[in-house]
Amino acid sequence: MKMSVIEKGDTNVIEVNNLKMRYGMKNVLKGVTFSVKKGEVLALLGPNGAGKTTTIEIMEGFRIPSEGDVRVLGIHPKNGDEAWRAQLGIVMQSWRDHPKWKVRELLEHLGDYYKPYATSTRVRPLDAEELIGKVGLNEQAEQKISSLSGGQRRRLDVAIGLIGNPEILFLDEPTAGFDPQARRDFHEVIRRLSEFEDTTILLTTHDLHEAEKLSDRILILAGGRIGANGSSEQLARQVMGKAEVSWTIHDDHFKEEVVEPVQFVRNLFEQHGDAITDLEVRKASLEDTYIKMVQRIESNGQLEETLSTFEEGTP
Amino acid sequence: MNPVIHAAKLGAKRGWIEFKQMLKSPMDLGFNIVMTVIFLIVLYVQRNRMIEGTDLALSMFTLPSLLGMLVVFGGFMGAAVTMTYEREDGTLLRAKATPNGMISYLISRIISVTSNSLVTVTMLLVPGLFLIQGLTNIGWSGWGMLLVIFVLGTLATLPWGAVIGSLVKSTTASFNITFLPIGGLTAISGIFYPITSLPDWVQILAQIFPIYWLGLGMRSALMPDVAVLSEIGESWRYVEMFGVLGIWTIAGFLVVPRILRRMARKESGSTMEKRKQEMMSRGY
Ligand SMILES: Nc1ncnc2c1ncn2[C@@H]1O[C@H](COP(=O)(O)OP(=O)(O)OP(=O)(O)O)[C@@H](O)[C@H]1O
Ligand SMILES: [Mg+2]
Numbered sequence: 001m002k003m004s005v006i007e008k009g010d011t012n013v014i015e016v017n018n019l020k021m022r023y024g025m026k027n028v029l030k031g032v033t034f035s036v037k038k039g040e041v042l043a044l045l046g047p048n049g050a051g052k053t054t055t056i057e058i059m060e061g062f063r064i065p066s067e068g069d070v071r072v073l074g075i076h077p078k079n080g081d082e083a084w085r086a087q088l089g090i091v092m093q094s095w096r097d098h099p100k101w102k103v104r105e106l107l108e109h110l111g112d113y114y115k116p117y118a119t120s121t122r123v124r125p126l127d128a129e130e131l132i133g134k135v136g137l138n139e140q141a142e143q144k145i146s147s148l149s150g151g152q153r154r155r156l157d158v159a160i161g162l163i164g165n166p167e168i169l170f171l172d173e174p175t176a177g178f179d180p181q182a183r184r185d186f187h188e189v190i191r192r193l194s195e196f197e198d199t200t201i202l203l204t205t206h207d208l209h210e211a212e213k214l215s216d217r218i219l220i221l222a223g224g225r226i227g228a229n230g231s232s233e234q235l236a237r238q239v240m241g242k243a244e245v246s247w248t249i250h251d252d253h254f255k256e257e258v259v260e261p262v263q264f265v266r267n268l269f270e271q272h273g274d275a276i277t278d279l280e281v282r283k284a285s286l287e288d289t290y291i292k293m294v295q296r297i298e299s300n301g302q303l304e305e306t307l308s309t310f311e312e313g314t315p
Numbered sequence: 316m317n318p319v320i321h322a323a324k325l326g327a328k329r330g331w332i333e334f335k336q337m338l339k340s341p342m343d344l345g346f347n348i349v350m351t352v353i354f355l356i357v358l359y360v361q362r363n364r365m366i367e368g369t370d371l372a373l374s375m376f377t378l379p380s381l382l383g384m385l386v387v388f389g390g391f392m393g394a395a396v397t398m399t400y401e402r403e404d405g406t407l408l409r410a411k412a413t414p415n416g417m418i419s420y421l422i423s424r425i426i427s428v429t430s431n432s433l434v435t436v437t438m439l440l441v442p443g444l445f446l447i448q449g450l451t452n453i454g455w456s457g458w459g460m461l462l463v464i465f466v467l468g469t470l471a472t473l474p475w476g477a478v479i480g481s482l483v484k485s486t487t488a489s490f491n492i493t494f495l496p497i498g499g500l501t502a503i504s505g506i507f508y509p510i511t512s513l514p515d516w517v518q519i520l521a522q523i524f525p526i527y528w529l530g531l532g533m534r535s536a537l538m539p540d541v542a543v544l545s546e547i548g549e550s551w552r553y554v555e556m557f558g559v560l561g562i563w564t565i566a567g568f569l570v571v572p573r574i575l576r577r578m579a580r581k582e583s584g585s586t587m588e589k590r591k592q593e594m595m596s597r598g599y
Contacts, residue, residue, distance in 0.1 A: 053584060062411070062583035082318060086414035092584040094591070097405035100336045109332070112325055113413045116318040164414075172584070 013038045013168055013200050014059060019068035021054050028054055030224030030301075032068070041194050041201040043211035046221035047294055052204040053093055055221065056170050059202070060090055073167065086117035086124070089166030089199075091174050095157050099146035103137055104128060106145065107159055114164035122197075125163045134189050135159045136182060151177040158186065162193070169193070171203035175210060183210070190214055208286040220293055227297030236289045248278040322415030323422055330426025337431060351438045354381050357507070358446055366509060366545050371538070373508075375450060376545070378443045379537040380506040382436055383529030384497075386465055389432025390472030391479075392493045397424060398480025399489040403590050408582050417579060428476075429469050436465060450537050460536035468529040471560045474567030481578035485590065500526045509545045518547065525563050528556045 014036040021029040028051040036042050044052050057063045058070055061077030070077055075084050098106050111125030118124035132141050135155040140148060148156065154177050161169060175183050191214070193199045205211050211218050212232040220228040220235075228235055243261035247254050249272055258264040261281050268276060284292075337343045358381075361374040401407050410416035444451055476493065483489040503517050504510065504527040510518055521527045534542060535551040543549055 057583050057585065082414040090412045094588060095405050097409045099404065109329065110413055113322060113415060116316045116321050117414060
């Protein structure tokens with residue numbers, strides 16, 4: 001197969017159209033549509049069981065969807081050959097393979113498979129030693145993998161995902177179990193990758209700050225559909241963040257959710273003046289946005305479903 | 316650089332690395348050592364008994380037969396257990412996620428299963444030769460035959476182990492499903508005592524499977540010529556031996572790619588996760 005050279009910019013390296021996935025009687029994905037441009041960093045959020053892993057594994061070619069059209073680097077994943085696979089970096093939600101290998105030994109070995117797929121623009125594989133340093137495993141390089149801690153193991157997984165210098169990197173909850181330093185290091189690695197290597201990155205996470213920090217765009221998957229799609233600011237605006245104002249007057253505590261906090265506080269002072277103590281205004285946080293969003297998407301979905309069963313029920 | 320040949324070389328390298336890991340792992344060798352010691356005790360106990368109608372020690376008969384059995388254990392069980400275990404821990408999925416990783420995986424497994432099997436055979440053979448007199452003057456042809464039987468026996472059994480390993484869900488299940496039938500077949504395949512003392516229909520049943528023929532092959536390699544008198548038809552029956560083992564080999568290599576491809580296709584992070592959950596809820 002000849003890999004078409006994909007230009008930077010407006011080309012979509014991933015296209016997902018009306019993707020559906022059914023497990024037995026359960027419809028997990030009910031029509032997911034999105035696309036990812038070359039070099040973009042996309043975060044896929046969603047509650048447990050929303051189908052994030054399912055979606056990612058379909059793109060990796062590990063699962064065959066029930067319906068819908070998926071193209072990754074212009075190819076249907078289920079028809080993807082080894083040259084196609086060499087363009088992908090994969091970090092799954094949980095790995096515990098190769099327990100008897102040593103860290104450097106495995107990373108170097110797995111890197112070797114990418115040698116035939118080096119191109120003039122992409123060095124393959126990346127230098128194992130350097131990568132070990134980047135993910136902070138220098139001290140564990142000669143250690144057996146079974147003896148790594150959970151977070152260290154996860155760092156190795158990330159390093160393995162990167163070793164082939166992929167065109168597209170799939171990360172399924174990459175930072176689960178990372179300590180704050182490791183998390184920061186990881187963010188640095190990802191930022192550099194997308195900046196210098198122009199790697200397209202698709203990650204899932206439950207850490208909203210991570211999503212905000214790393215990604216150009218956030219997708220929220222809930223109720224089997226993509227319910228929101230945009231930058232974190234856009235999302236916050238979409239739910240029209242209410243602010244929470246709390247204050248105290250003569251030892252009585254009050255709390256209220258308001259749309260216009262500035263106006264509200266001004267009125268408050270006009271009414272009560274100096275009697276007010278302990279004033280606090282809290283803007284809708286990313287968490288609030290996210291939780292509201294998910295609630296809204298899920299209740300919309302339920303409404304739709306009730307409507308459709310209602311329609312089906314009427315003669 | 317041809318990626319497939321490149322991956323095949325990496326597979327050989329991987330097989331070698333993992334073979335060294337096995338030698339260093341006391342857990343893996345521990346089981347082999349225990350088995351070997353048990354077999355040596357059996358041989359020792361048998362040392363004064365004679366094979367009926369001959370003046371050959373029974374232990375002289377049992378040692379080569381056991382070697383034949385070990386080839387089956389190594390190839391069939393080795394492949395089955397490895398395959399299920401590595402499906403469970405994700406080694407196989409990793410191979411799938413790596414370009415040409417499956418080719419390398421398969422080659423490395425043929426190497427590591429074969430070399431593990433070779434280790435167990437050697438572990439019994441060497442002390443066995445010291446324990447039992449009269450087996451060492453077999454000449455080059457004898458040693459050559461031993462090697463041929465080992466290789467053919469491995470080829471005849473390994474693919475079938477891989478088939479079981481791909482179909483079965485858990486490592487424990489794959490152990491049970493392979494260990495019990497092999498134990499049963501061992502009992503009727505004339506390993507601990509000449510098969511000619513068993514009822515006819517049992518003899519016929521045993522001759523369908525490789526164990527009997529591998530025992531026969533090993534005996535033909537190691538025992539003095541007169542020992543042939545206690546075999547069926549008073550012959551080593553080379554044609555039938557290579558015929559049956561050949562059929563198992565060819566059929567195995569015809570079936571295995573299909574089964575492996577099917578299994579690899581179904582393998583995903585979710586199936587692995589599901590097995591992990593099941594394993595944790597079972598508690599082993
Ligand atoms: N192989 C499978 N067979 C049956 N059901 C499955 C299978 N894999 C996943 N599911 C179900 O599909 C749904 C989506 O699972 P998935 O793993 O994609 O969720 P997720 O969004 O990644 O969740 P998490 O945040 O917990 O990782 C879940 O309800 C899960 O139980
Ligand atoms: Mg998941």
